[in-house]
Amino acid sequence: MAEFDLHSLRHTASHVLAQAVLRLYPNAKLAIGPAIDTGFYYDFDVDTNFTPEDLEKIEAEMKVIVRERYRLERFELPRAEALALMEEKNQPYKVELIHDLPEDAALSFYKQGEFVDLCAGPHADHTGRVKAFKLLSATGAYWRGDSSRKMLQRIYGTAFESKEELAAHLTMLEEAKKRDHRKLGRELDLFDIYEEGPGFPFFLPRGMVLRNLLEAYWREEHAAAGYQEIRTPIILNEELWHRSGHWDHYKNNMYFTKIDEGDFAVKPMNCPGGMLAFGRRMHSYRDLPQRIAEMGLVHRHELSGALHGLMRVRCFTQDDAHIFMTPEQIQQEIAGVIRLIDRFYKVFGFEYHMELSTRPENSMGTDEQWETATDALRQALSTLGMEYKLNEGDGAFYGPKIDFHLRDCIGRTWQCGTLQLDFQMPERFDLSYVGPDGEKHRPVMIHRVVFGSIERFIAILTEHVAGAYPLWLSPVQIAVLPLTDRHHDYARGVHQTLRDAGFRVELDERNEKIGFKIREAQVQKTPYMLVLGDKEMEAGLVAVRHRRDGDLGAIPVDELIAKLREEVATKAK
RNA sequence: GCUGGUGUAGCUCAAUCGGCAGAGCAGCUGAUUUGUAAUCAGCAGGUUGCUGGUUCGAUUCCGGUCACCAGCUCCA
Numbered sequence: 327m328a329e330f331d332l333h334s335l336r337h338t339a340s341h342v343l344a345q346a347v348l349r350l351y352p353n354a355k356l357a358i359g360p361a362i363d364t365g366f367y368y369d370f371d372v373d374t375n376f377t378p379e380d381l382e383k384i385e386a387e388m389k390v391i392v393r394e395r396y397r398l399e400r401f402e403l404p405r406a407e408a409l410a411l412m413e414e415k416n417q418p419y420k421v422e423l424i425h426d427l428p429e430d431a432a433l434s435f436y437k438q439g440e441f442v443d444l445c446a447g448p449h450a451d452h453t454g455r456v457k458a459f460k461l462l463s464a465t466g467a468y469w470r471g472d473s474s475r476k477m478l479q480r481i482y483g484t485a486f487e488s489k490e491e492l493a494a495h496l497t498m499l500e501e502a503k504k505r506d507h508r509k510l511g512r513e514l515d516l517f518d519i520y521e522e523g524p525g526f527p528f529f530l531p532r533g534m535v536l537r538n539l540l541e542a543y544w545r546e547e548h549a550a551a552g553y554q555e556i557r558t559p560i561i562l563n564e565e566l567w568h569r570s571g572h573w574d575h576y577k578n579n580m581y582f583t584k585i586d587e588g589d590f591a592v593k594p595m596n597c598p599g600g601m602l603a604f605g606r607r608m609h610s611y612r613d614l615p616q617r618i619a620e621m622g623l624v625h626r627h628e629l630s631g632a633l634h635g636l637m638r639v640r641c642f643t644q645d646d647a648h649i650f651m652t653p654e655q656i657q658q659e660i661a662g663v664i665r666l667i668d669r670f671y672k673v674f675g676f677e678y679h680m681e682l683s684t685r686p687e688n689s690m691g692t693d694e695q696w697e698t699a700t701d702a703l704r705q706a707l708s709t710l711g712m713e714y715k716l717n718e719g720d721g722a723f724y725g726p727k728i729d730f731h732l733r734d735c736i737g738r739t740w741q742c743g744t745l746q747l748d749f750q751m752p753e754r755f756d757l758s759y760v761g762p763d764g765e766k767h768r769p770v771m772i773h774r775v776v777f778g779s780i781e782r783f784i785a786i787l788t789e790h791v792a793g794a795y796p797l798w799l800s801p802v803q804i805a806v807l808p809l810t811d812r813h814h815d816y817a818r819g820v821h822q823t824l825r826d827a828g829f830r831v832e833l834d835e836r837n838e839k840i841g842f843k844i845r846e847a848q849v850q851k852t853p854y855m856l857v858l859g860d861k862e863m864e865a866g867l868v869a870v871r872h873r874r875d876g877d878l879g880a881i882p883v884d885e886l887i888a889k890l891r892e893e894v895a896t897k898a899k
Numbered sequence: 900g901c902u903g904g905u906g907u908a909g910c911u912c913a914a915u916c917g918g919c920a921g922a923g924c925a926g927c928u929g930a931u932u933u934g935u936a937a938u939c940a941g942c943a944g945g946u947u948g949c950u951g952g953u954u955c956g957a958u959u960c961c962g963g964u965c966a967c968c969a970g971c972u973c974c975a
Contacts, residue, residue, distance in 0.1 A: 465970035466902025473972045477902055521966050629900050778975040810932045845936035859934055877935060
């Protein structure tokens with residue numbers, strides 16, 4: 327009896343998909359078809375592209391296969407026979423896969439009815455198990471993820487053990503779309519992107535309030551953690567980018583400009599500016615580590631197809647910092663950064679995962695430097711007892727890195743925080759400090775960001791809270807809602823008192839019914855609404871309504887101020 | 900950049916086979932003075948993304964282009 331868990335079920339669903347495609351398109355070449363976190367996919371090389379109507383036909387054929395309840399039979403073949411079988415079936419991608427497997431690898435196949443696929447398994451015991459499934463989309467995907475190779479047709483689907491779970495999942499996806507930061511950004515007047523500036527977002531007044539509050543919190547925490555702040559220019563001459571290595575490794579993503587016949591570049595990263603700032607004078611070992619932060623505006627020419635709301639833009643602000651230190655201080659500084667990032671994310675209630683990325687193909691530096699740097703990161707992670715995923719060959723061109731990934735509303739993960747160890751830049755910029763021996767030494771450097779980019783962080787945060795930001799971050803914290811004209815004077819007094827107490831308050835004096843005013847404040851996700859009528863005016867109270875908890879009753883303004891100050895101070899979620 | 904899809908009023912969406920481009924919300928004006936998620940009426944709002952072609956006639960069909968959406972690649 328085959329194992330029967332969700333992963334196996336989805337994997338079997340992908341085989342059923344491939345079987346159905348082969349029945350309808352006998353010339354289709356099969357690539358790979360795994361189960362993934364949210365379902366499954368299969369990649370095909372076919373003459374024509376799949377349309378939504380094709381998906382319906384394929385789905386119908388899959389249902390037939392499910393009804394036919396084929397047993398999944400596993401068998402193994404020696405390499406030569408495995409190759410012969412796949413060649414006979416005219417499956418060149420499978421042949422390539424077999425060639426790339428180790429000589430001594432066991433080559434297992436799964437057979438269901440007339441369909442046979444090279445596959446490690448495991449699978450459900452028969453195709454009848456795939457009762458609750460749905461094909462979701464057809465898209466392009468490069469063979470082996472390599473953009474220089476052929477683009478195949480990928481069909482995505484999902485499968486669950488019951489129809490109820492499938493329906494719940496599909497409903498969840500629909501609900502998640504309502505939390506999309508692009509939609510909320512427009513609805514809540516926070517930010518927007520226009521056709522006139524693809525990838526270049528506009529922040530509107532309310533979005534700026536949120537952004538400024540995040541930056542203020544960031545400055546507070548970084549000052550406390552021993553960081554100093556600088557600001558470096560957005561445009562610097564081209565020679566600098568040759569020196570930093572960006573010309574050789576990052577030119578394709580950079581914007582260039584001319585000034586008085588000289589060649590200049592718009593910065594895609596803040597490090598070279600940071601290097602110049604550090605290198606302007608001599609440093610003593612006594613002054614290290616130096617933690618130099620910069621809210622740096624960078625521009626990168628991302629591919630048009632990669633742009634995505636605030637998540638992926640062409641100009642963004644990194645909450646950057648460069649830490650210059652002695653080799654002995656590496657461990658302590660790495661740990662300090664990881665703890666800082668962890669504390670930040672917890673304030674917002676984020677779950678995250680970490681990835682360690684090692685040396686990429688096109689990189690600077692010696693093997694030894696890379697080994698030392700990578701070991702330092704690995705060791706810091708294990709000392710802190712942190713779990714992480716390994717990404718071979720995914721580091722920056724100047725050093726290995728630890729990335730922190732956060733989830734968006736439909737489960738995609740985005741890199742936000744990153745910590746990169748760099749032996750190259752200090753070398754290239756000939757940075758030094760004077761040690762206790764009176765000699766010059768080369769400092770080691772860490773690049774790091776916590777938010778990653780303010781834009782991406784705001785996008786993730788917006789989806790995380792569905793636009794209902796905690797009180798301390800809400801662009802408008804309180805809506806004052808007088809019932810009629812005769813309550814306006816009292817409402818203005820309350821409004822002024824709250825403003826004087828430091829809150830962001832709006833007074834709604836429009837000639838509308840209270841239900842309408844409340845609805846608008848609710849739709850805008852305003853945390854607190856104060857309803858003011860005869861009763862409140864006579865008693866000198868405010869009737870408090872919370873966006874989530876509803877009517878909280880009438881209390882004196884002073885009491886409300888104390889309560890909200892507490893909520894802001896504790897950054898309550 | 901690649902594969903597929905989509906562009907109609909500020910927003911959400913209609914418009915039969917190619918035949919005068921419409922609704923709700925938002926906006927403006929007026930009436931209404933209201934007790935915890937939408938008061939009523941009127942007015943205004945458009946070179947159907949842009950551009951070329953086919954046609955007596957194009958939102959509709961074809962080409963190009965721009966932007967957006969999903970995925971791939973890449974990445975904060």
